[in-house]
């Protein structure tokens with residue numbers, strides 16, 4: 162299958178060694194190879210090429226720069242102790258990239274082509290994959306609209322690329338609970354909008370809330386629904402679970418919430434860990450009351466970046482409540498360990514989630 166990918170450059174092992182010297186940041190160093198594949202109206206998608214990482218040449222009129230004609234993915238290649246490298250459920254990322262692309266009228270890419278390109282890239286970048294819990298080679302596939310024309314449309318020319326970055330733990334403090342601010346007035350996504358697509362505009366919509374949260378001493382912002390400003394949705398790049406009387410609850414996907422792969426994996430894995438996890442609307446007042454009464458013992462933020470991040474406190478309407486004792490709780494630890502062990506090849510993988518790169 163990977164014969165369809167052209168390999169045009171090779172990686173510099175010396176550079177990789179230097180890049181993996183600790184401490185690893187998050188997404189600051191790019192590996193020296195990337196994938197590029199061009200699309201045009203006449204010929205559709207061309208051949209994916211593994212080539213040297215370099216700046217893109219774009220017309221200042223490119224659609225991506227004006228109308229947010231962009232979709233992306235975030236996934237990781239994990240280095241196993243036995244030297245192998247494996248991807249976590251990459252077919253779900255490929256499928257989701259296409260779902261995002263469809264929503265904003267960008268051209269889809271066959272899942273097999275995406276997977277072949279990503280596997281070829283990771284195969285060439287073996288030396289860039291860090292080892293050890295919490296570390297991985299982060300992969301960022303994206304499609305952008307490159308047509309130079311100012312009419313509002315997705316356009317007829319696009320570029321698919323995949324860049325890679327060796328990363329350490331997402332939060333420099335390691336596995337610790339973070340304070341989160343519940344946003345009361347702005348919204349990230351509305352019913353009928355593009356909230357469920359991984360497209361740049363959603364993140365632009367969240368930046369002001371994110372910064373205000375930071376200015377007030379919180380680490381992240383938690384969005385509520387656009388209609389009633391009442392139901393929990395998600396963070397800027399992570400889904401949310403509440404542990405209520407020992408059960409995990411997460412808001413149902415209604416088109417405004419990004420369908421996270423870690424979210425889905427937790428829903429699927431919970432029974433194996435002797436827990437129940439289900440989708441249920443979560444009203445903020447009820448969650449606040451639950452925290453205060455001790456019914457809600459933990460809140461988890463989940464996503465590929467940090468896998469599981471415990472929430473230590475929640476700020477809402479000028480009041481901040483501590484979740485549990487403010488420290489990472491047992492459910493967060495249980496799931497982090499279970500998911501990390503599968504990702505690093507340390508435990509059996511009965512569902513075949515890991516895809517070892519040939």
Ligand SMILES: *Cc1c(COP(=O)(O)O)cnc(C)c1O
Nearest residue numbers: 398399400419421422423464465
């Ligand atoms: C990517 C993302 C997530 C998490 O998705 P994963 O597939 O679990 O990494 C959650 N919310 C938003 C808004 C995202 O962009």
